[in-house]
Amino acid sequence: MSTPSPALFFNTVNAYQRSAAIKAAVELNVFTAISQGIESSQSLAQKCQTSERGMRMLCDYLVIIGFMTKQAEGYRLTSDSAMFLDRQSKFYVGDAIEFLLSPMITNGFNDLTAAVLKGGTAISSEGTLSPEHPVWVQFAKAMSPMMANPAQLIAQLVNENKIEPLKVLDISASHGLFGIAVAQHNPNAEIFGVDWASVLEVAKENARIQGVASRYHTIAGSAFEVDYGNDYDLVLLPNFLHHFDVATCEQLLRKIKTALAVEGKVIVFDFIPNSDRITPPDAAAFSLVMLATTPNGDAYTFAEYESMFSNAGFSHSQLHSLPTTQQQVIVAYK
Structure with missing residues (x-):
């Protein structure tokens, strides 16, 4: 028998953070910026015109939830991210956030009760x-x-x-x-x-x-x-x-x-x-x-x-x- 844990509860309560992170990364073209190879947070911040601190924190979070990997020299896309989140890919789906995360959809969940x-x-x-x-x-x-x-x-x-x-x-x-x-x-x-x-x-x-x-x-x-x-x-x-x-x-x-x-x-x-x-x-x-x-x-x-x-x-x-x-x-x- 597994030991009871509140992890599922806290992961679910905080799930909005995942949506916010992927939305920010798509809007800032982070995946496309990384698509040519390993990139550091400094170079990504320059390419995407953000603060280095903000880019580092966003990319580290995206590594944690599975959209990127991190090496000593910087960040790299996973195969899924390379196929579906690089704007240069013919399979790119990132713009779906414009509908899936639109207020017309998300507002319906604001008072699900x-x-x-x-x-x-x-x-x-x-x-x-x-x-x-x-x-x-x-x-x-x-x-x-x-x-x-x-x-x-x-x-x-x-x-x-x-x-x-x-x-x-x-x-x-x-x-x-x-x-x-x-x-x-x-x-x-x-x-x-x-x-x-x-x-x-x-x-x-x-x-x-x-x-x-x-x-x-x-x-x-x-x-x-x-x-x-x-x-x-x-x-x-x-x-x-x-x-x-x-x-x-x-x-x-x-x-x-x-x-x-x-x-x-x-x-x-x-x-x-x-x-x-x-x-x-x-x-x-x-x-x-x-x-x-x-x-x-x-x-x-x-x-x-x-x-x-x-x-x-x-x-x-x-x-x-x-x-x-x-x-x-x-x-x-x-």
């Missing part, structure tokens, strides 16, 4: 679901690097080496990467992205950069209110249903079903915990984010998604893992 008492966010009547809230433009720009790989994996799952004509509806398109990836893998795919007009500007720019702008179309407005059109072979639902309660999800799925072609299907990409709701940890923990930031959202299990799709009139659903990501994919068939 109130959210637990209420059973939903305490920050406003709508939380992060406010129509055309600027946080979603921020999200689209900041989270693009994190979604690029999952988008490509889902496109591979969708196309399965086929290049048949494909009409695709991307609900809550955001950065547009999921629909864009399908278009990249299939030259006969036409993509229709649904989101707020301001957010769709980000998606259109990404489509232009990726060379599929001529096949990327937009439908501006609320996914619950706009006219989708019909005869879609595929509807993409990435990271969307978790914002709503079951009844609202089923309402949306019924609307989507009417827009599908006879053999159409829906792909959900989301955090999907096991039935115990505590594993896998990253997917299961996402439910707390929904409690803090939405009125009625949740991290739904596959059984709950199966029930939603069934109640909306879909024939059957399948769960697929997506290796290297914390999320999974559900394919539901009309």
Whole structure:
């Protein structure tokens, strides 16, 4: 039997310090400054235009929590930091802090007690679901690097080496990467992205950069209110249903079903915990984010998604893992 210890309590209470440290390091470009080799606190302070004392303390802390290593002559990046936190890396994700640590998200945790008492966010009547809230433009720009790989994996799952004509509806398109990836893998795919007009500007720019702008179309407005059109072979639902309660999800799925072609299907990409709701940890923990930031959202299990799709009139659903990501994919068939 292990000896009882208050270490977990104190580590958890002080966890905000980790967020503050990584935010400061990203904002000061510390990781990028170190990327060319070992750097001393003095040279880093000069490169990043900070005090030497402040840089030394920040870097020592980042060593302690695992983002760097320290040698006699200075600091060096870990392999993870070199890949994901050096701005020169094509896998750079540091800008995600602009959304993940934005007040719109963190404020939801300032009075989590109130959210637990209420059973939903305490920050406003709508939380992060406010129509055309600027946080979603921020999200689209900041989270693009994190979604690029999952988008490509889902496109591979969708196309399965086929290049048949494909009409695709991307609900809550955001950065547009999921629909864009399908278009990249299939030259006969036409993509229709649904989101707020301001957010769709980000998606259109990404489509232009990726060379599929001529096949990327937009439908501006609320996914619950706009006219989708019909005869879609595929509807993409990435990271969307978790914002709503079951009844609202089923309402949306019924609307989507009417827009599908006879053999159409829906792909959900989301955090999907096991039935115990505590594993896998990253997917299961996402439910707390929904409690803090939405009125009625949740991290739904596959059984709950199966029930939603069934109640909306879909024939059957399948769960697929997506290796290297914390999320999974559900394919539901009309």
